Amino acid sequence: xxxxxxGTVAYDAIETPFGKTDKILGGAATYIGLxxxxxxxxxxxxxxxxxxxxxxxxxxxxxxxxxxxGVKKIEDGKTFxxxxxxxxxxxxxDTLITExxxxxxxxxxxxxxxxxxxxxxxxxLHPAIQLSVLAQMSVKPKLVILDTMDFWMNTAWDSxxxxxxxxxxxxxxDAEARQLSGEYSLVKAAKKIQTMGPxxxxxxxxxxxxxxxxxxxxxxxxxxxxxxxxxxxGAGDTFAGGFAGYLTQTADLSYxxxxxxxxxxxxxxxxxVEKFGTDKLQNLSSxxxxxxxxxxxxxxDYNYRF
Amino acid sequence: xxxxxxGTVAYDAIETPFGKTDKILGGAATYIGLxxxxxxxxxxxxxxxxxxxxxxxxxxxxxxxxxxxGVKKIEDGKTFxxxxxxxxxxxxxDTLITExxxxxxxxxxxxxxxxxxxxxxxxxLHPAIQLSVLAQMSVKPKLVILDTMDFWMNTAWDSxxxxxxxxxxxxxxDAEARQLSGEYSLVKAAKKIQTMGPxxxxxxxxxxxxxxxxxxxxxxxxxxxxxxxxxxxGAGDTFAGGFAGYLTQTADLSYxxxxxxxxxxxxxxxxxVEKFGTDKLQNLSSxxxxxxxxxxxxxxDYNYRF
Numbered sequence: 001x002x003x004x005x006x007g008t009v010a011y012d013a014i015e016t017p018f019g020k021t022d023k024i025l026g027g028a029a030t031y032i033g034l035x036x037x038x039x040x041x042x043x044x045x046x047x048x049x050x051x052x053x054x055x056x057x058x059x060x061x062x063x064x065x066x067x068x069x070g071v072k073k074i075e076d077g078k079t080f081x082x083x084x085x086x087x088x089x090x091x092x093x094d095t096l097i098t099e100x101x102x103x104x105x106x107x108x109x110x111x112x113x114x115x116x117x118x119x120x121x122x123x124x125l126h127p128a129i130q131l132s133v134l135a136q137m138s139v140k141p142k143l144v145i146l147d148t149m150d151f152w153m154n155t156a157w158d159s160x161x162x163x164x165x166x167x168x169x170x171x172x173x174d175a176e177a178r179q180l181s182g183e184y185s186l187v188k189a190a191k192k193i194q195t196m197g198p199x200x201x202x203x204x205x206x207x208x209x210x211x212x213x214x215x216x217x218x219x220x221x222x223x224x225x226x227x228x229x230x231x232x233x234g235a236g237d238t239f240a241g242g243f244a245g246y247l248t249q250t251a252d253l254s255y256x257x258x259x260x261x262x263x264x265x266x267x268x269x270x271x272x273v274e275k276f277g278t279d280k281l282q283n284l285s286s287x288x289x290x291x292x293x294x295x296x297x298x299x300x301d302y303n304y305r306f
Numbered sequence: 307x308x309x310x311x312x313g314t315v316a317y318d319a320i321e322t323p324f325g326k327t328d329k330i331l332g333g334a335a336t337y338i339g340l341x342x343x344x345x346x347x348x349x350x351x352x353x354x355x356x357x358x359x360x361x362x363x364x365x366x367x368x369x370x371x372x373x374x375x376g377v378k379k380i381e382d383g384k385t386f387x388x389x390x391x392x393x394x395x396x397x398x399x400d401t402l403i404t405e406x407x408x409x410x411x412x413x414x415x416x417x418x419x420x421x422x423x424x425x426x427x428x429x430x431l432h433p434a435i436q437l438s439v440l441a442q443m444s445v446k447p448k449l450v451i452l453d454t455m456d457f458w459m460n461t462a463w464d465s466x467x468x469x470x471x472x473x474x475x476x477x478x479x480d481a482e483a484r485q486l487s488g489e490y491s492l493v494k495a496a497k498k499i500q501t502m503g504p505x506x507x508x509x510x511x512x513x514x515x516x517x518x519x520x521x522x523x524x525x526x527x528x529x530x531x532x533x534x535x536x537x538x539x540g541a542g543d544t545f546a547g548g549f550a551g552y553l554t555q556t557a558d559l560s561y562x563x564x565x566x567x568x569x570x571x572x573x574x575x576x577x578x579v580e581k582f583g584t585d586k587l588q589n590l591s592s593x594x595x596x597x598x599x600x601x602x603x604x605x606x607d608y609n610y611r612f
Contacts, residue, residue: 184394208515256608
């Protein structure tokens with residue numbers, strides 16, 4: 001199988017209690033692509049960048065075998081720029097600057113050779129853009145995964161509902177699941193969202209892990225308790241990219257494999273937060289990754305005979 | 307082994323978004339005792355009640371084989387009374403009324419036959435009272451478990467540190483762990499608390515589960531995602547009572563058994579929150595309990611081969 005991921009490629013400037021960065025490589029498609037590629041999945045990203053985008057960063061995609069044929073470069077435009085500041089609890093952040101730049105008129109163009117991708121990951125973007133991606137597919141994907149956020153609930157409700165009705169899996173955080181469903185209980189929220197389209201609902205709870213709802217079943221993936229969360233930027237996208245990438249690489253869309261896929265996503269996300277930006281994800285060794293999967297096993301494994 | 311639990315026996319009046327109660331049976335020792343007894347553990351509680359304490363409630367202890375020789379009845383006093391109100395998020399509550407009554411001058415008296423109890427559970431009370439319980443033991447217990455709360459950090463810091471230095475296990479919620487340690491990261495907080503005395507630190511995160519830290523190991527027990535949390539009163543005490551009761555009944559204090567014990571505590575607590583007060587816990591069948599343990603297994607169990 002191959003994975004098509006649409007999303008932002010961005011410059012991020014990040015401030016945390018541990019330090020701050022200049023403009024560094026960021027964006028949902030970047031994290032999704034890196035996470036999926038780390039797992040050996042064939043992944044292509046669709047995005048837009050400006051003439052100011054560093055060739056070193058282009059090299060990051062090439063080095064990691066992430067297809068960027070669908071990344072349009074607008075020479076006289078500037079790359080999307082986001083700047084944010086985290087506080088000690090790391091669950092909340094203040095956006096300091098958002099410069100849409102080339103993202104403002106982004107119309108994704110899926111390369112012909114990718115229009116038959118079996119798995120499509122719709123990174124967080126305007127729902128109309130996400131709809132246009134699905135409309136361009138020449139073969140109905142086996143699995144469409146949607147990421148979205150509260151901003152679109154507040155500004156593009158109708159087209160958000162439309163894209164939600166067309167996807168198989170939605171990833172959303174707990175507060176957003178409550179807003180989308182009007183239900184406080186996450187179990188009820190998931191059930192209601194399942195009636196809106198996606199058979200599978202993944203609710204992200206940040207440092208408290210993630211819940212996977214499928215039919216009447218529920219699975220919980222913990223977040224690894226860390227000494228320090230250095231920079232949470234990109235954790236949600238890494239999680240989604242790890243999930244999508246694992247399903248792609250294993251070509252197995254069963255519930256049992258989805259459970260493994262969200263553990264893989266959680267494990268990769270636990271690396272992303274350990275350094276600024278994509279640093280840790282880019283330099284991750286397979287030994288580090290395997291050891292972390294063992295840590296995840298030890299975190300919840302117990303003798304089931306009582 | 308046998309378990310000695312000290313704590314309150316109380317009247318609670320509870321208001322939640324789902325309804326409200328008159329004065330009903332409550333208190334830390336009540337929940338701890340019921341949880342431990344449900345597991346077949348030999349458990350005795352030490353507490354104090356007033357002349358107004360209903361004989362029906364005495365019957366609850368007898369029916370569940372909870373020893374109450376150490377529960378002193380002060381005929382001309384009134385039973386400790388707490389009233390509280392929960393809001394929709396159920397993680398926060400407002401205390402409406404606290405009438406200490408007979409608790410004000412509570413001096414626990416451990417019956418001679420219980421001074422050799424192998425496991426001691428110190429329910430949330432003034433640290434000086436918890437110290438006096440330990441001082442009365444004729445044989446050093448194999449395991450002492452402490453529950454406490456922020457109120458004692460603010461009002462009895464020195465004696466709190468003293469009792470913490472004398473226990474093997476502490477159960478504490480996440481905000482309190484941060485306050486006690488001065489560390490935001492729960493991993494760092496647990497490490498610091500381990501240097502204060504307890505080798506085992508259990509951090510309760512309410513609907514987000516609980517973390518068990520022992521030496522350099524960490525285990526995570528999820529909370530069961532529920533359609534409705536009806537009344538969270540007593541959930542923390544049920545959890546602690548289930549933990550202590552399981553260790554007592556199995557007479558196994560190993561780390562591997564502690565992992566099972568916090569799953570058992572979480573499972574029992576998931577029942578407590580389904581109805582007001584002790585209703586669900588009192589009427590729990592063994593089949594319901596076994597099915598819930600299976601639900602817990604399904605919640606985190608996945609195929610570890612990647």
